[in-house]
Structures are given as structure tokens and as C-alpha cells.
Amino acid sequence: MARVVVLGAGVAGHTAALHLRRKLGRDHDVIVVSPNANWNWIPSNIWVGVGRMSAERVVFPLAPIYGRKGIEHHQAKAIAVRPEGDAEDPRGAVDVVYTDPTRAGEEARLRYDYLVNATGPRLNFGATEGLGPDGGHSWSVCTAGHATQAAAALAEVIEVLRSGRRQTLVVGMGHGTCTCEGAAFEYVFNVDHELRAAGVRELAEVVYLTNEFELGDFGVDGMSFEQQGFRTSSKLWTESLFRERNVRAILGAHVEKVEPGVVHYEQLDGTRHALPFDFAMLLPPFRGADLVAYDRAGAEVTAALFAPSGFMKVDANYAPKGYDDWAAEDWPSTYESPAYPNVFAVGIAFAPPHQISRPRKSPNGTVVAPSPPRTGMPSGVMGKTAALTIVERITKGPQAHTHTASMANMGAACVASAGTGLRTGSAAAMTMFPVVPDYARYPGSGRSLKDTIGEIGLAGHWLKLMLHYLFIYKAKARPGWQFIPE
Template identity: 60%
Template sequence: MARVVVMGAGVSGHTACTFLNDWLGSEHEVVVVTPNSQWNWIPSNIWVGVGRMSSEDVTFDLKPVYDKVGLTYKQAKAVSIHPEGSEGESSPYITIEYTESGKEGTTEVLTYDYLINATGPKLNFAATEGLGPDSGHTVSVCTHDHATHAAHKLQESIEKMRAGETQEILIGTGHGMCTCQGAAFEYTFNVEHEITLAGVRDKANITYISNEYELGDFGVGGMHIKRGGYITSGKVFTESLFTERGVKWIKRAHVNKVEAKKVHFETLDGNQHEKEFDFAMLIPPFSGVGLKAFGKDGSDITDTIFAPNGFLKVDADYTPKPYEEWSIEDWPQTYQNPIYGNIFATGIAFAPPHLISKPMKSPNGTPINPTPPRTGMPSGIIGKTVAKTIKEMILNGATEPTHKVSMGEMGAACVASAGKGMLSGTAASLTMYPVVPDYKKYPDYGRDLDHTSGEIGLAGHWIKHTLHHLFLHKAKLKAGWTLIPE
């Protein structure tokens, strides 16, 4: 009997562990270790953040779902990896610390035959002084709890506007090296929509602040689409939406400090600026969750298997090279650790070889560029691909990864919706192929323009609703869940 341990139960980890459990049957054991008791459909946190959904609408308890299919679930956080075992334990193992009520702080050794690191990101609010809802001055929509808090704060601002006060609303990225601009983009338009519905739009000055070189970069180096007889940059598409909704924007910005009602930021030209706000939702940068790794003799080998940003090294080409020499071959395909062949990393937890957007630095040496997104559809696809490989290794004795997928050969579909009513909301629906531009195959724009598109309308809004229900259905392992694509 083989044991597969999956660390993390987000989109990627949940996909990997549920498929593995389904394919391997009861002869093998799949164990999922996650500090959370609930699964969260994160894209709908945006609606929680404006009060249009509750936390309950976007989450469900994991234990009953895993119990139903016989998947071993431990509500605990992974602390360390021991890929060679130790002097007292010959098998590779991880150490975990329970977060489950009644067992908090209890530690355990968990041996494995195969390990998937799907721990997702640490929300690194500490990277910017004063950032975040816990000890800072800004709100967040990165978790459903954060989003609920954001909705309360937004409502307070709306009440002030109703009382006649003008409010400065600031939404965007809280550091020069953030990813997830799409979430900030979507939240901006939902906030604008709510304020309009409240009848106080004239009392709100809404500003979007971003580390993107141009709007529409989204951490993937922007995109081009065919529109109105032209091949148009996504910058035009995005700026048009901001103009239409009366939202100002600040780009190429690294927020370096947040005080009560004021952000300080540096722009790519090296100048320092300040911007006052009454309500601010700023996305934090991501880092690895801080897992440590140890050799058989107890020596710290964290730097050997993890990149400096805390993400796990996989089969990517990490050789430093200039932007002009980047190619899709740099990107991983198997997500297998090059040293320990039974360790894999999926979703946000794998270390990308480099950015996708062009690296930029201010004259002061401050990096101001989006980092690569690995959320949503790519996360799910990578999780399933790794699960297929491990299945082949366990059931058929494969010695090398049998399934491959690269972000240079993978597309993405995104919907950014504003409003929630079936006839009142509108959404931007985007598809791109591939996620990482391939300038060898598509020399002009790096992408296949037949499969890279963007349009705005009610249709996208309906798709967003459909995806919300579809992916919650899939994640709950209800009838036909294996047929729903990632």
C-alpha cells in the first residue's frame, strides 16, 4: 500500500487529492493536510467583499466531503519536510501541527511515499508596513473572512457618503511585486457598482493603483485581442473600462508604506508619492508558506529544495537569463522536484522560473513588476496532471513522470464581473492561449489570437454565476464531479 500526502486543499490540492483518491481506490491511502476546516471558492470572495454574498455562500466544510469518499483528512499545518527520513525514521516524512479545535498545537510525524506540496501562498502583508486588515490600515478580499470584513468597511464608507461626505476609494496592489491584479480589477468594478446602486456615486472618488507597467498586464505581460477590425492591446480594453466607470488609475506603483488614511508609493521613475484614502483594498504580495526541509542527519536543506521566495523548486529552468532569452521551455512540465522524485509542487506552491511580465526596476533599484499568476484554471490543471503521474507511478510502476503540462501550452479563461443581478451586472470575459507567451510559435504577439479574446456584457456575468455553482458542485464531489473540467 502506498501513501500519498497532499499538503493544502485549495483549488490545486483539492483537485489532486480527490482525483487520486478516486483513481487509487481503497488499496492505497491519500491523506490531505490543511490548516483550514473549509474549502473556499476564492473567485466569489469578490461578491462577499461587497456584501452580495456571505462567507457561507462561498465555503463548505471539508470533513464531511472527505469522509464521504474515504479520504484521510488532517486539519493541521505542515511544518517541515524530511525527504530522506531521519536517523530514527527510515521513510520520508513531514511533520504537522494540528489546528483542529481541541488538538491545537499537537504535532505528528506523517510518513509518505509521494508528497504533493499544494500549500498555496502566504499572504505577505508584512512586506509593506501598515498593509492588511489585521495590523494595518487596508482591507483585503484574499480570504472569505477578509472579504466579509471588507464588506463592512465598504458599507461604513457608503453610509458616510449618504451623510454627504466625499470618500476616497483606493483599490489595487499593495506592493511592487504583487500578483492577482485581476482580483483588484474585479473588486474595483464591484465597488463602483455598489456605490452607484447606493445612489452616492457622485460622492466617491475611485482610484485604482497597480504595479503593472500598463493596465491590462495582469502579470502575464498583457495580451492582444481582435476587436473592431484591429488587433488591440489589452491596455486599450482595460483603460476603456476604467474610463467608462469613472475610475482613475495609477500605474507602475510600488506601495511601500500605509498609514491611517494615507499610502506612500514609489513609481517606476523613482519619484515618491502619497495618496490619501478613506477605504482601501490592497492585495498583498505572495510568498511560500515557510516550510522547512531537513536532511537525514537533521541538517537544514530548505535552500536546496525551496527557492528564496519559499516556493518549491520543480523541473523548471532556474538559470538567470535576460527577458529577451526567456522561452516557454523554461517553464516546468512535470512539477517534480529535481532532487527528490517523489515530491511534487502544484498551483501557487511551485517556484516559477522567472516572471512572465518584463522585469522593471526604478532608479532606486526597487522592482516594480507583477509576479506570475498560477491561480484558478492553471492550478487545477497542474494538480490533476501531477495526480495522473502519481497514479501511474503507484499502479503501473512508472519511474518517470508520465503526464506533462506547461503554462506555455496551457490557456486560461477568466471572468471579471461587476454586480450580481442577472440583468443588471456586466462582466469582462477573457480567454488567452497560452498563459506564458510563446514568441517562437506566435512571433507577433506571443499568443494564438484565435483563442485569445475579451468582451464585455451580461453573458460573462451569467458565466460567472454558472462557474460559481459548477465549481462548488465539483468541489463537493457531487454527481458527475469528475466530468467537470478544471
């Protein structure tokens, strides 16, 4: 009998747990450790954040699903990994602290034969003074709760606009090293949509504040598209959308501080600026879960498993090299820890070997470098890949086939959709293949021009609506869930 522990129940962890349970007999244990009681379809938080959807429609409790599927669920937060076990037991172990209200604060040590680290990001609001809704002065849409707060604040601003007073709304990235520019891009156009729907758009100044060097970068160094016989760029495509919707932009910015009603930022040329606002939704940078690792004797070995960012090192090439020297094959494909082959890290939890978007520094030494996105589709695929490898090793032995899924051979779709009606919404939809450019395979742009597209229209909006219902159905493990691709 084998015990597989999955840390985290987001897209990557939940997908891994469901596939492990589907493929492994009931004589094996699948255990999920998650500090949250609920699952959240995070892409739809954007709609919650403008009041178009209630938080209840994007979250659901995990316990009934895990109970039905025979997955052991611990509502707890992992704090330490002991990959060599301890004096009592040589099996790997994870130390957890319960967040379950009935056991709050209680500590336990869970043994494992295989570990999947899918802890996702720690929302690092502390990296920027005054950032975030908890003690800070800006809003967030990273959780359903944050999004609900943002929607209430936006509704207040719309009321002020209705009274005839001008307002400035700022949406974007709260630090120079943020990722998920696509989410901020989607939110800013949802805000624009709501302001238009309320009939107050002409009184509002909407500003997109970003760490991207140019619009359309999205943390993936931009994209090339073929449209109507021309090769164009995501830069031009995105700029066109900003012009059409009259959304202003501030580029290459590192937010230094958020004060009540004022955001202070430095730009890549080293100049510092202040922008007063009436509403600001600024995403935080991400860190790893900051797990501590110990060897069997109890000595700390965190650096053997984790990068300084708190993300777990896997089968990537972490050798220091310049941005122009990296290659697609530097990216991981098995997500296995090089130190412990029974430990995997998937989704945001794995340490990327380098930025996809070119990192830049201001003359003051401030790093303005969008971090690589690894959410959504890629997260699910990684979770499934690690699960299938573990299943093979448990059922066929340690030399069994290792499944692979590199982000340099994986596509992703990003749909920025505004409105929730079937006829009134609109969307900017992008697909890219692969996520990590492979210049050897696709000379020039690094991506397949057939599979990398940008499109604006209702079709993308329908796609986003379909994905909302489809992925929640899949996450609830309803009949046939396994046939819905990650």
C-alpha cells in the same frame, strides 16, 4: 500499499486529492494536510467583499467530503519536509502542527511515499508596513473572512457618501511584486457597481493603484486581441473600461507604507507620493509556505527543495537569464522536484522560473514587477496532472508515463464580474492561450489570437455565475464531479 500526502486543500491540492482518491484503490492512503477546516471558492470572495454574497456561500467544511470519499484529513499546518525520512524510517515525512481545535499545537510526523505540495501562498502583509486588516490600515479580500470585513467597511463608506460627504476609495496592489492584478481589477469594478447601485457614485473618487506598468498588463505582459477586423491590445481595452466607468489609475507603483487613511508609494520614475483615502482594499504579495527541509541525518537542505521566495523548485529552468532570453520551455510541465522525484509542487506553491510581465526597477532600485499568476484554472490542471502521474507510478511502477501540463501550453479565463443578478450584472471577460507567451509558436503576441479574447457584457457575468456554482459542485465531489474540467 502507498501513502500519498497532499499539503493544502485549495484548488490545486483539493483537485489532486479528489483525483488521487478516484483513481487509487482503497488499499492506498490519500492524506490531506490543511490548516483550514473549510474550502473556499476564492474567486467569489470578490462578491463577498462588496456585500453581494455571504461568506457561507463561498466556503464549506472539508471534513464531510473527505469522510465520504475516504480521504484522511489532518487539520494541521506543515512546517518541515523530510524527503529522505529520518533515522527511524527512510520514507519521506512531513512534520505538522495541528490547528484542529481538539489537537491544537500537537505535533506529528506523517510518512509518505509521494508528496504533493499545494500549500498555496502565505499572504505576506508584513512586506509592507501597515498593510492588511490584521494590525494594518487596509482591507483585503484574500480570504472569506477578510472579504466580510471589507464589505462592512465599504458599507460604512457608502453611508458617509449618502450623507453627502465626498470619499476616496483605493483598490489595488499593496506591494511592487504583487500578483493577482485581475482580482483587484474585478474588485474595483464591483466597488464602482455598488456605488452606482447606491446612487452615490458622483461623490466617490475611485482609484486603482497598481504595480502594472500600464493598464491591461494583468501580470501576464498584457494581451493582444482581434476585434472587428483590428488587432488591439488589452491596454486599450482596459483603458476604455476605466474611462467609461470613471475609475482613475496610478500605475507602476510600489506601496511603501500604509498609515491610517494614507497610502505612501513610489513610482517607477523614483518619485514618492502620498494618497489620502477613506477606504483601501490592497492585496498583499505572496510568499511560499516557508517549509524547512531536512535530510536523513537532520541537516537542513531547504535550498535544495525551495527557492528563496519559499516556493518549491520543480522541473523548470531556473538558470539566471535576462527577461528577453527566457523561453516558453523554461516553464515546468511535470511539477516534479528535481531533487526528489516523489515530490511535486502545484498551484502557487511551485517556484516560477521568471516573471511573465517585464520586471522593472525605479532609479532608487525598487523592484516593480508583477509576479506571474498561477491561480484558478492552471492550479486545478496542475493538481490533476501531478495526481495522474502519481497514480501511474503507484499502479505501473516508477517508469510509468509522466503527465504534463505547462502553463506555456495551458489557457486561462479571467472574468471580472460585478453584481450577482442575472440581468443587472456586467462583466469584463478575458481568455488567454497560453498563459505564458510562446513567441516561437505564436510570433508577435506570443498567444493564439483565436483563443485570446476580451469581451464586456452580461455573457461574462453569466459565465462567472455558472463557474461559481459549477466549481463548488465539483469541489463538493457531487455525482459526476470528475466530468467538470479543471
